[in-house]
Amino acid sequence: MPPLTTSRAEPDDIPSIAILLEEMDRFYGATTFSPLEDRLAAIKTNLFEENLGIHLMLARKNNEVVGLASYSFLWPAVGVTRSLYLKELYVSKLHRRQGIGNLLMKTLMEVAVENDCSRLEWTTDLENEDAQHFYRQFGSNQLSTKAFYRLTDFRQTSRAINHPH
Template identity: 45%
Template sequence: MIAFRPAGPEDLSVVADLLYEVEAFYGTVEMVPRHVWQAQIALVLRSPSPPARVLLAVDDAEVVGFASYTFLWPAVGVSTSLFVKELYVREPHRGHGVGTALMAELSAIALEAGSSRLEWTTDADNTAAQAFYAKLDAPQASGKVMYRATSADLVRLSQRKID
């Protein structure tokens, strides 16, 4: 039976492990040094006003997956949207309902918070994720184009003057 709990400061090591696994899944070869990685995660887990929340999926005391999410505002009118940044299930636990259970729990959290939407993205080439979301009967959004500014872009954009 899958149980859920929010990650706290005591989960720093397991959250770091999970995020390393995510990076490896996406093909990252050179990882940030572990101590730097954990310091950045600690800022999120220990913050009184965290920029994101981490929901752990636990099966018999073993963390088998997680979701990181935040609330965006405004969504529809003045309501909020629960935005899922990352949904990850560890390899041996995939295909056993953990991802579906995580999405159900996130939906319940969104409803409890009064959110009007639950939103997420997936890489265009991540066909496994797309197939998973299709099984949930989740409608694919259209009419939006996503933009992403990386660290180098931020420097350049921060120096822009009014045209």
């Protein structure tokens, strides 16, 4: 049996990626798909455009930075679309409840529309009831179908996986 390997995706892999993504979507219950040409173009755009993937939106009040939203585009979301993933939204404690968070969220929604995103997603701590209340006003719902994981000691874990005892 040949050894298992990994490599970075290359443009020549696009047709294979499209097939695998359609299979994954079927696994999650999708029954309709955009035309193959559209999916191939979306894969090319989302995987092979030069982009560092880190974006930061700042909110200012009287030229003072009072809030920020850090986000990235994740792919794939639904089919071959992308989502805007809000990593952090923060408003300075002294400037909360002044509409700054709302402005940042509205701006991110506009960015998501401009970038043909199918979703805008984020997480918040379960104990952060203020944030949960804030996010609910946009019509979002907390998902009970997802578990959030975090690996912080991945260097050690990676070595253990590559060199089992």
